[in-house]
Amino acid sequence: MPKLISRDGPEASSFVWREDGFTHIADDEAPGGELGQVIISLSRFQADGDRWLAEGRSVGVRLKPEDPVEGLAYDLPRLAVVALEFPKFRDGRALSAAALLRERYGYAGELRAVGEVVRDLAKEMSRCGFDSFEPSDGSTPEQWTISVFRFRHVYQSAADRRAPAFRERIHIPTAEG
């Protein structure tokens, strides 16, 4: 079974390998006989999602960067996974999509990064709300942990709920000059 890098709990400060029970199903591919867990495209979900969910499958949806997350807002409670695609790691649209899913639509389920997923973006992806990763660069959970927590402080509030500098400073009014 393929493995995912996964956050070791919602607020955890480390990452671990996790078995991936989901299978990515292409648009022209059958979902498999036993009621397996599947990740499908938005258009496939719109066509077959209701039926598969009714059959008792766990269904995840994979969004391309140009797919609007708004279109998924009402389905989020039914989804087991939302997978957001990075066609290239420097295409940052999925970062905004992740932030919207977490902050605006309150999505609390698994948010997975797929495509060109490299540890050089680990901190951005984690901060924007991703909690599972299909790494494309052979990186390990240990490397992921280093990349995400390398920075001792952050300036912005984000989906990861880390306290930004401007909140920390209220509690540490006499930071050394």
Add this chain to the structure above:
Amino acid sequence: MYRYDAIDRSVIQDRSAEFRDQVERRLSGALTEEHFKPLRLMNGLYLQLHAYMLRVAIPYGALSSDQLRGLARIGRIYDKGYGHFTTRQNLQFNWIRLEQTPDILDALAEVDLHAIQTSGNCIRNTTSDPYAGATAEEVDDPRVWCEAIRQWSTLHPEFSYLPRKFKIAVTAAPQDRTAAKVHDIGLVLRRDRDGQLGFEVMVGGGMGRTPYLGTTIREHLPVQSLLSYLSAILRVYNRHGRRDNIFKARVKILVAALGAGEFARQVEAEWTTMDRVAVDLPDVELARIRGAFSYVRFVDASPVSSSLEAARRADPTLGRFVRNNVKPHKIAGHAIVNISLKTPGEVPGDCSSDQMDAIANLADQYGYGEIRVTHEQNLVLPHVKLDDLAAVHAGLKAAGLACPNVGLASDIIACPGLDYCSLANTRAIPVAQSIAQRFSMPDVAESVGELKIKISGCINACGHHHVGHIGILGVDKKGEEFFQLTLGGSGAEDASLGDVLGPAVAYDQVTPAVDALVQAYLRERRGAERFLDTYRRVGLTPFKAAVYAEAH
């Protein structure tokens, strides 16, 4: 000025460690150049024609004397003993070796400097008024808001992989010294009728191959909402800006495609649904930042300096320096001193390590330890007592930095051009040097008056030619360098894009053409009109005749 606290320091140290790891992976072959390129660009490291170039961020153009000395030291150890100040108030080292960059970043971090986001498709260094905190014109200190933007934009998790680079300028004075209207976002601080501070928010300005002036999408944004509103703009841009064509990826293209009204509507929709409390700085943090900029305890000084007046009478070069390079200060008995990095014959914006040390020492002795960088590639001592002007002038003279040409024809903006840059089609530096030589006689330059000549060695317009009173754009014609002239541009509060004069001229015809344009202006001008005013009144015709009549 703002001093980094332990949190700010930790961020640049951690970034330095992160980049060291990335460089090591590149050198070991674990990262391909294709993968490494966007990562190194995010840290200001370019591969140029002859070497790597490292662009150091100078947040809103403000430096302490210690920081300037730190740059001087790095220039000596890792470069050829000089640096180059840019139109975005940054500093570039031109002769860098990749394997040394982590050590350079550590050396920069020792003086609270870094190269974070000086390149790449992210939010770049915010630029501001070099006279901030010194000019009586401003309604507020723009550095407060620049520092807020610096923190918000540094390693922003959502906005670090944008369609294209993103530049923000902030000004608080009616006279715009930031070229705000040719930035992706230009912010102009104003007070409304009730005295409330707010920003006019302009978006979609820019130069390059498709120049636009910014369009106002908000007349008066309450200052407390700045960061959430910027976040809304960036989110709309990050999601919808084009990524299929690098030449159509800047926000100006999105604004033009949607129309400013529709773009504004999307921004407002985003902004009103955003959790603004999570994004905007609380008053206590704004107050902390503001406090950091009010530390200068100006001494009492007489509004008129009899020693200065005596020195001016004795030394006409001091008189000329004061006339052209010294500007009024908000505090009686003080002045703003511009240091020209455009001495005719020199490379515009270049400054040797020895000169940096000399300026740092003058700043310590006479200027409260502060230095600013201007987008016109000069430096500024923002707070000098009138009584000390003669001594400052003498110190600058000894360092070869007393050229009294600020705002005049030889004070030319030029990009590095084909002498350094891998994008350039033509040279820009020798063109600037030749024109500056033509106007090197101070009497000649002063009789011509304010004239902004800006030179770009290619269509990317790093030399701001679109907004030059005279703009010069290098183009390649079958392997030969030609230069297209534009007239009537301005990057100031009266911003406009220049009009093409006519056919491009050959390399050795640029200075004669500029000379002909100036002669035509002198014939046409009325009263105290600047070159720009005369051009706007009479149009292209007499200038065209002057240049092309002489060419044929």
